[in-house]
Amino acid sequence: MGKNRDKLWWGMMRRKLFRSSHHHGDNAIIVLHTNNGNFSQESNSSACQENAGSDFTSRDDIAAITIQACFRGHLARRAYRALRSLVKLQAVVRGVVVRRQARFALHCMHALARLQVTVRARQLLLNN
Known part of the structure; x- marks a missing residue:
């Protein structure tokens, strides 16, 4: 049962990685966090080269973040x-x-009921 769970986990992680790379195309880089707090998507390779050091996250970083997210999940x-x-x-x-x-x-x-029966029987005997 453990092996099936591990297979399922690795399959899910692989699907997430491949889906994200095919879904956005070859030149697309998704910015997860920038210094100014804005989120954006860039698909132009020249713009990627200009802002590579400041705003954009590399594919390796995105893959690492995805793996970390899957593992934390x-x-x-x-x-x-x-x-x-x-x-x-x-x-x-x-x-x-x-x-x-x-x-x-x-x-x-049950003990109280027995005691009550005993007391009631004594009362009846004394009254007669």
């Missing part, structure tokens, strides 16, 4: 699964505790 999903299993374990433990409390409460109620 993978870690988040794994943490969520661990948390979900922990919550299930807590529910099981709490269920055991609640059943124990219910059993104790029924035992006490």
